[in-house]
Amino acid sequence: MASHLIDELCVETESKIVFLILDGLGGLQMGEHPVTELEAANTPNMDKLVAGNTCGALIPVEPGVTPGSGPGHFGLFGYDPVDANIGRGVLSAAGLEFELTERDVAARVNLATLDADGNIKDRRAGRIATEENERICEKLRKHIHLSDGVEFFLKTEKEHRALFVLRGDGLGGDLEDTDPQQVGVPTLDPKGADAASEKTAKYVRDFLQQARKVLSDEPQANFLMLRGFAKHRRYKTLNERFKLKTYAIANYPMYRGISRLVGMEIAPVSQNLSTQIDELERTWDKYTFFFMHVKTTDATGEDGNYAGKVKAIEDVDALVPRILARKPDVLVITGDHSTPSAMRSHSWHPIPILLAAKNVRRDRVMAFNENNCLQGGLGIFQSQHLMNYALAHAGKLIKFGA
Amino acid sequence: MASHLIDELCVETESKIVFLILDGLGGLQMGEHPVTELEAANTPNMDKLVAGNTCGALIPVEPGVTPGSGPGHFGLFGYDPVDANIGRGVLSAAGLEFELTERDVAARVNLATLDADGNIKDRRAGRIATEENERICEKLRKHIHLSDGVEFFLKTEKEHRALFVLRGDGLGGDLEDTDPQQVGVPTLDPKGADAASEKTAKYVRDFLQQARKVLSDEPQANFLMLRGFAKHRRYKTLNERFKLKTYAIANYPMYRGISRLVGMEIAPVSQNLSTQIDELERTWDKYTFFFMHVKTTDATGEDGNYAGKVKAIEDVDALVPRILARKPDVLVITGDHSTPSAMRSHSWHPIPILLAAKNVRRDRVMAFNENNCLQGGLGIFQSQHLMNYALAHAGKLIKFGA
Numbered sequence: 001m002a003s004h005l006i007d008e009l010c011v012e013t014e015s016k017i018v019f020l021i022l023d024g025l026g027g028l029q030m031g032e033h034p035v036t037e038l039e040a041a042n043t044p045n046m047d048k049l050v051a052g053n054t055c056g057a058l059i060p061v062e063p064g065v066t067p068g069s070g071p072g073h074f075g076l077f078g079y080d081p082v083d084a085n086i087g088r089g090v091l092s093a094a095g096l097e098f099e100l101t102e103r104d105v106a107a108r109v110n111l112a113t114l115d116a117d118g119n120i121k122d123r124r125a126g127r128i129a130t131e132e133n134e135r136i137c138e139k140l141r142k143h144i145h146l147s148d149g150v151e152f153f154l155k156t157e158k159e160h161r162a163l164f165v166l167r168g169d170g171l172g173g174d175l176e177d178t179d180p181q182q183v184g185v186p187t188l189d190p191k192g193a194d195a196a197s198e199k200t201a202k203y204v205r206d207f208l209q210q211a212r213k214v215l216s217d218e219p220q221a222n223f224l225m226l227r228g229f230a231k232h233r234r235y236k237t238l239n240e241r242f243k244l245k246t247y248a249i250a251n252y253p254m255y256r257g258i259s260r261l262v263g264m265e266i267a268p269v270s271q272n273l274s275t276q277i278d279e280l281e282r283t284w285d286k287y288t289f290f291f292m293h294v295k296t297t298d299a300t301g302e303d304g305n306y307a308g309k310v311k312a313i314e315d316v317d318a319l320v321p322r323i324l325a326r327k328p329d330v331l332v333i334t335g336d337h338s339t340p341s342a343m344r345s346h347s348w349h350p351i352p353i354l355l356a357a358k359n360v361r362r363d364r365v366m367a368f369n370e371n372n373c374l375q376g377g378l379g380i381f382q383s384q385h386l387m388n389y390a391l392a393h394a395g396k397l398i399k400f401g402a
Numbered sequence: 403m404a405s406h407l408i409d410e411l412c413v414e415t416e417s418k419i420v421f422l423i424l425d426g427l428g429g430l431q432m433g434e435h436p437v438t439e440l441e442a443a444n445t446p447n448m449d450k451l452v453a454g455n456t457c458g459a460l461i462p463v464e465p466g467v468t469p470g471s472g473p474g475h476f477g478l479f480g481y482d483p484v485d486a487n488i489g490r491g492v493l494s495a496a497g498l499e500f501e502l503t504e505r506d507v508a509a510r511v512n513l514a515t516l517d518a519d520g521n522i523k524d525r526r527a528g529r530i531a532t533e534e535n536e537r538i539c540e541k542l543r544k545h546i547h548l549s550d551g552v553e554f555f556l557k558t559e560k561e562h563r564a565l566f567v568l569r570g571d572g573l574g575g576d577l578e579d580t581d582p583q584q585v586g587v588p589t590l591d592p593k594g595a596d597a598a599s600e601k602t603a604k605y606v607r608d609f610l611q612q613a614r615k616v617l618s619d620e621p622q623a624n625f626l627m628l629r630g631f632a633k634h635r636r637y638k639t640l641n642e643r644f645k646l647k648t649y650a651i652a653n654y655p656m657y658r659g660i661s662r663l664v665g666m667e668i669a670p671v672s673q674n675l676s677t678q679i680d681e682l683e684r685t686w687d688k689y690t691f692f693f694m695h696v697k698t699t700d701a702t703g704e705d706g707n708y709a710g711k712v713k714a715i716e717d718v719d720a721l722v723p724r725i726l727a728r729k730p731d732v733l734v735i736t737g738d739h740s741t742p743s744a745m746r747s748h749s750w751h752p753i754p755i756l757l758a759a760k761n762v763r764r765d766r767v768m769a770f771n772e773n774n775c776l777q778g779g780l781g782i783f784q785s786q787h788l789m790n791y792a793l794a795h796a797g798k799l800i801k802f803g804a
Contacts, residue, residue: 028763036763061802062407063783064790068803081803082407088804228804342761346801348794349763350779371766371779380781 004078004241006388006397012243015329015394018280018290021076022316023069023255024298024339026351026370030306037306037341038352039369041313045320046333046354046368054360055368056378057350058386060337066348072336073258075383077238077291086261087173087230092163094257096155100165100232105173105200107229109154109162111136111221112187120183124160125221136221137162144210150203164226166203172196173231175204187225200229237263238289242391247283249276250293259291273315277322284326292323301339309341330357330394332386333368350380357393406480406643408790408799414645417731417796420682420692423478424718425471425657426700426741428753428772432708439703439711439743440754441771445719448735448756448770451726456762457770458780459752460788462739468750474738475660479640479693480789488663489575489632494565496659498557502567502634507575507602509631511556511564513538513623514589522585526562527623538623539564546612552605566628568605574598575633577606589627602631639665640691644793649685651678652695661693675717679724686728694725703741711743732759732796734788735770752782759795 027037060067061081070091071081089106100106111133113122128136137154146152150168157163174193180186190205192198204226215222238246240263248259249267256266267283270276273294280290294316300308323331334353337346352373363377374380378389391397429439462469463483472493473483491508502508513535515524530538539556548554552570559565576595582588592607594600606628617624640648642665650661651669658668669685672678675696682692696718702710725733736755739748754775765779776782780791793799 026763028761057781062790063780063787064792064794064799065407065411066794066799066801068801071803085803091804340761340763347761348791348799350781370763374765374779374781375777380783 006391007241009397009400010242010391011396011398013396014288015396016288017330017390017394018323018328020292020323020333022294022297022335024301024337025335026338026349028340028342030342033306036370037309038313041310043313043317043368045317049356050354050368051366052362053356054363054378055354055365055373055376057373057380058334058353058383059350059380060383064348066346067337069254069336070258076336076386077262078384078387080384086233088228090230090232093165094261095253096157096163098155098163102232103167103169104232105166105171105229107164107226109164110179110225111160112223112225113220114223118186120185120187123183127159128220130156130158133162140211140214143214144207146203146206152207166200170196171200173229175201175229177227179225179227235262239263244289245287246289247287248291249279250291252295255293264291273319277319298339301341302344304341304344306341330390332390355389355393359393408793409643411799411802412644412793413798413800415798416690417798418690419732419792419796420725420730422694422725422735424696424699424737426703426739427737428740428751430742430744432744435708438772439708440715443712443715445715445770447719447722451758452756452770453768454764455758456765456780457756457767457775457778459775459782460736460755460785461752461782462785466750468748469739471656471738472660477785478738478788479664480786482786488635490630492632492634495567496663497655498565500557500565504634505569505571506634507568507573507631509566509628511566512581512627513562514625514627515622516625520588522587522589525585529561530622532558532560535564542613542616545616546609548605548608554609568602572598573602575631577603577631579629581627581629637664641665646691647689648691649689650693651681652693654697657695666693675721679721700741703743704746706743706746708743732792734792757791761795
């Protein structure tokens with residue numbers, strides 16, 4: 001991983017940084033709506049905060065690139081999102097709170113239905129019930145045994161999806177998917193791109209051969225496919241890099257997983273943003289960096305629910321005073337990417353960002369939204385540099401050079 | 403060449419991108435003109451387009467760097483213009499539509515006049531007529547023979563300029579110019595920087611010795627000088643990188659040449675922008691990326707002809723509706739660099755850019771010019787990232803990471 005200048009400039013202080021991340025915050029004009037969701041929302045608290053502070057616009061990865069949640073958050077946390085990108089297998093493991101070790105290779109499982117000739121008939125095994133998935137995983141765990149002390153783990157996700165982890169010495173993670181992404185053809189044989197990955201492929205092959213027999217009497221999920229192979233990777237943590245005591249107050253598995261990958265402690269699952277703020281208040285003295293994650297802004301955007309997204313933003317705005325009451329040294333309000341209701345998906349559009357702190361240079365922006373933030377004092381910049389500003393404004397960076 | 407993230411995210415679709423490139427578009431205020439050429443021009447069609455879309459400003463290479471046409475266009479096409487830069491020899495070959503092979507090294511020729519002592523008297527051989535140049539090249543082709551099966555090609559450009567190509571196995575392209583760039587001294591001996599280029603130098607030396615004899619009876623062009631040696635280089639094409647079907651509708655050899663280097667099909671030479679648009683209409687169904695090149699904006703700027711450049715811009719504006727009538731999914735209007743009439747040359751100043759597409763985030767810019775575009779939603783960015791935005795807005799990029 002690239003070494004970062006700011007890592008060398010960090011000093012430990014008791015100043016506190018809060019990242020309030022509204023997932024998918026950025027939006028677009030949509031049909032009869034001549035303004036974006038954030039422009040439409042009534043956000044008196046955030047507007048007041050903008051008026052006395054500074055703002056800008058974040059490019060999550062690079063111009064035009066739409067990120068998944070992984071790259072979106074790695075950027076916010078100060079990592080190069082391309083360099084830090086990980087396979088789906090590892091992200092799934094993180095999402096399931098499965099603690100990977102250095103000896104592990106992870107992949108995503110799709111339970112599938114093969115026809116009598118061994119060709120794929122249904123790539124999702126009729127989207128079988130999660131309970132059925134659990135029964136199948138249990139059956140495989142019970143009947144499959146690998147050689148040479150290599151272990152495997154299977155953990156149900158949901159419906160036809162599960163996590164597969166292979167644990168052993170010297171296993172590489174560069175394997176092609178066994179899922180051919182089409183029906184009417186057989187699944188693919190696992191293939192490794194190098195000697196260590198070929199070693200992994202050998203055990204995966206053995207696993208699959210046994211699985212085929214074990215599942216042969218199943219009517220629906222009579223086989224499985226593996227994709228997104230990835231070796232566990234240890235990230236230098238936020239605590240190591242920036243001398244922070246970090247706490248993630250996030251409710252969804254994916255964001256809890258990513259937070260764990262970068263070394264945060266994780267709050268218990270909470271009901272909503274209000275109870276998340278309860279948790280913030282309760283743990284305020286213990287940490288110096290809080291990651292608060294709000295999912296509703298993304299979920300409503302993904303649903304194409306413009307009004308719902310406006311409401312979700314307004315709900316967050318109403319709670320901002322409770323965060324301010326803790327007097328954080330730095331409060332950042334932004335998103336990991338845009339999720340315009342008009343597109344019903346993540347997008348590449350820059351994300352407005354608000355930074356409130358003692359030593360900001362106040363700019364001329366008076367309300368928090370996409371177009372205003374373009375004129376802000378931070379300009380347009382890549383998410384991976386956000387942590388620089390947060391640390392600087394929190395007084396945690398010493399001078400560079402004499 | 404650096405690998406690019408977007409290359410891995412591209413999917414082939416039928417959506418259509420049009421790049422309307424006004425060469426040298428950016429300008430400056432000049433003398434009694436308090437505004438730039440683009441600000442002075444009456445451009446109702448482009449202004450209307452800006453009002454419903456987004457814009458920004460392009461830095462062609464890096465801040466303060468004035469590009470030639472090569473780097474200017476490589477940037478627009480999504481290549482790192484520094485990394486993609488090529489010797490004049492190869493650019494000349496491209497401009498002359500000379501198809502270089504992997505075994506070729508190209509250089510530019512200046513025919514020159516030596517005095518009785520063998521010192522340079524005129525570096526341009528009195529700017530001899532193009533027909534004379536053709537006669538000289540024919541004479542050299544007829545009388546010079548190289549050893550070991552190495553071939554050479556000479557192709558007249560104009561006046562004292564020509565193209566020299568050496569073709570053989572294992573020839574390197576890193577040679578110093580033989581043109582000392584001054585008179586009263588002898589030409590320089592060809593020198594290679596490495597073994598492969600020294601091999602090239604050996605044949606070049608042989609060529610030059612024979613040429614000296616062959617031309618000894620010439621009154622004007624009694625010798626020649628070589629510069630800008632460069633080995634042929636194969637570029638990964640736009641079609642390979644971005645899964646586009648590309649078509650260049652450009653009339654000048656240089657731009658046709660660059661387009662060919664990046665794998666575009668090339669339209670027949672056309673009379674003017676109106677006939678170029680005829681060609682666009684004729685071929686609309688066949689391609690997914692169109693490069694339309696307008697030279698008049700640069701030519702008038704180079705002439706210091708402020709009023710002429712204003713007129714050239716207005717002429718283009720009048721034809722924009724015909725392009726819009728084809729309903730491109732993405733229309734980009736910009737330039738490869740600035741050519742301010744006030745400077746009579748290319749310059750480093752950012753170039754205004756307009757991007758019209760379905761999923762743009764509309765910004766607040768209401769008229770197309772240099773200063774307004776600074777406030778646009780795309781911000782100020784390097785030309786090499788323009789293709790990211792074009793592909794994203796055309797729906798040709800998948801999400802990065804999970």
